[in-house]
Amino acid sequence: MSGSAVPGRRRFLTTGAAVVGAAASGQVLLAGTARAAQSPLPAGVFSLGVASGDPLPDAVVLWTRLAPDPLHGGGMPQRAVAVEWQISEDSRFRRQVRRGYAWARPEYGHSVHADVRGLRPDRHYWYRFRTSGQLSPVGRTRTAPAASAAGSRLRLALASCQNWQHGYFTPYADMRAQDPDLVVFVGDYIYESTSPITSIREHEGTGEPFSLVQYRNRYAQYKTDPDLKAMHAAAPFVVTFDDHEVDNDFAGDLPQDPDKQSPEAFAARLTAAYQAYYEHMPVRATAVPNGPHIRMHRRLDFGRLVRLNMLDTRQFRSDQATSQAGALDPAMTMLGAEQKQWLLDGLHGSQARWNLIASQIMMAETDVKLGDGKAWFYDAWDGYQVERNALLAEFANVSNPVVLSGDRHVTMISDLKLDFADPRSAVVGAEFVGTSISSGGDQNSAAFHRQMDPLKADNPHWKVIDNHRGYHLFDIRQAGIDAQVRIADTVTRPTSASRTLATLRVDSGKPGVRTV
Ligand SMILES: [Fe+2]
Structure with a gap:
């Protein structure tokens, strides 16, 4: 500066x-x-x-x-x-x-x-x-390119999940050095909950925030991280929230624990959390909350190169399924009818070469049951499969759909398939799950791969899985997207070296992603 x-x-x-x-x-x-x-x-x-x-x-x-x-x-x-x-x-x-x-x-x-x-x-x-x-x-x-500009390159960084307690936000130092035109942040800017991992940095206050002043103090603490502060001062952010900006795994007006938070108390909590979110984010007046509601889904265009659809997968969703049958219930919605139509209109009416969909939570299947049968995470799109699959069917008629998501605290880069139940099903897009800035802290990579690599046979659409902290960097051009998984060596110290773990390519007109 x-x-x-x-x-x-x-x-x-x-x-x-x-x-x-x-x-x-x-x-x-x-x-x-x-x-x-x-x-x-x-x-x-x-x-x-x-x-x-x-x-x-x-x-x-x-x-x-x-x-x-x-x-x-x-x-x-x-x-x-x-x-x-x-x-x-x-x-x-x-x-x-x-x-x-x-x-x-x-x-x-x-x-x-x-x-x-x-x-x-x-x-x-x-x-x-x-x-x-x-x-x-x-x-x-x-500023964004003019609406009619073909656009030569957009350098975009994808970030999510920065838990103060789990580490320093060191990946942002490397992100700043990479000089992106834009940072897309897909949720968990703060964490409301306390964590068993508090050895690195402790939250201010005495527990979870519920009031406006408590949420303000939490955001203020996060914003004191020097790498986050410097990154904000270096490039524009396009942000959306996930669950931890309010309450873990909440769905619409339902808290994680309805037995402990009454509807009235949770409405007051949503009101406080959304207001504090607005107060701390560089967003337009369209995002000024109205009580326990906030408008966050929106579109941004970068010439004719990129259309960026920012989704809201929290406020309009059905409550999470608790069984496989529930995950397959056609009544389950992630987006709600109005937002779903808004997204389809934006995809089909797009003039852009690349149609990015920033979804807080993972869209590709994660089958965590080895061998026959399936086991899914019900908070992600796997818990809302009928709507997910209908959306994937629409992708076949969209120019280069690419999903950017977070939430999982791991890198997962996948082909998106028309039907994950059918291994021969057509590939209709690509997804990047952009690990976390610090959430989860430093992890044992060998243990991760011992546990997860055997699941690759059940998830043949996975191209890269990894559990380092970091972010994804995209150079988007007309002909293709060159992506890098950038990882930090550690978040347990205020500074860290970073490196590229994997490079990938998405070719225009050829759905899916490949390692290079
Ligand atoms: Fe997270």
């Missing part, structure tokens, strides 16, 4: 002529009025860093949250604070192209979401915030 000096007032006034858009006089007046009435803020309001997300060809969301005392409610006075944002074509802010003001309001944890418009497509921008004489770190972001 570059440590640019605070521009003086005169400099702001003289550069104002070049600045258009949200710096219009009304908002400047707003900030002036607010400033006059405010006493200085405590030092360190930018302790949680900066982030950007959901890039469009002409827009990106810039995020920060003012929190001088991040682990104890934030430490801000109970009043709205005007925060100036600045965005520039260079890291030293000599070519500022936009600036404006946004309110950091106490009812949203003094978070700031500036949806900056009027930018140029497919280029880097640098941004920062200023309030009460304090200047934030500098972040860098990148």
Whole structure:
């Protein structure tokens, strides 16, 4: 991050002529009025860093949250604070192209979401915030290519599952060095639950969060990880949540343990968890929660190269099956009728060469029963097989569908088949299950392969399985996707070397994935 000096007032006034858009006089007046009435803020309001997300060809969301005392409610006075944002074509802010003001309001944890418009497509921008004489770190972001652009390459990183207790988020240091255009995060940004593995780092607080303040403190703690903070400042994220942002294995409005959490108590918990999620993520105002509901499924286009469909596989799903017959029940839904139709419309109406589907949970079959018969994980798509198989049947008429998922804390790279029950069934797509940033901690690789390799005969669609911590990196071009499984040697120390464990290729027009 570059440590640019605070521009003086005169400099702001003289550069104002070049600045258009949200710096219009009304908002400047707003900030002036607010400033006059405010006493200085405590030092360190930018302790949680900066982030950007959901890039469009002409827009990106810039995020920060003012929190001088991040682990104890934030430490801000109970009043709205005007925060100036600045965005520039260079890291030293000599070519500022936009600036404006946004309110950091106490009812949203003094978070700031500036949806900056009027930018140029497919280029880097640098941004920062200023309030009460304090200047934030500098972040860098990148807009999406123009809608009509063919696109030469999109470098995308897939991440999920960062358990503070299980390790340092060292894979992000390597991810930053790989300089992706975009990070897709498919869930478990925080963990609500305590863990037997607490030897590396302990959660703040005294147990699981239930209230808004408790969730805020948990997010704030996670955001103090230096590698996560630096990665957010280096590239835009497109995020969605899975279960641990709320409660392990929850389904819609049903908690993991309905005997312990009443419907009213769980609705209050969802409301708190979703609000804290919104407050800490670089997402548009479309994601402002409405009580115990939040809209997270959405689409982002990167020219005619990539369409990215972000799914919500938590809020609209049926409660998990408890038997094989239940997993095969046609009434079971993962997406809900409205989201399913939205996804099909987006896939069939796509102009993009590559149609990515970011699903929090694994789509390919995982049969964990050796030999005859099947045993599945009911929380994943295996528990919702009729809907999964109907979706896979649609893939045959979609341009290059590729599923990106997480949840499993292992790498699993698979062909997606029309019917996993039939080994000769057609391949209709590819799936990358992108291991975890830290969840599960350092694992014994030999023991994993002793246990899992014999299952390969039952799961012939698996191409790579592995249990190191890390992420997946994709170079997406018209002709194909080159993928790397990047793994860290350890997450038990704050720094680690990383390496490529496997390289894979998905060729355009040829469903499936192969190792190279
Ligand atoms: Fe996880």
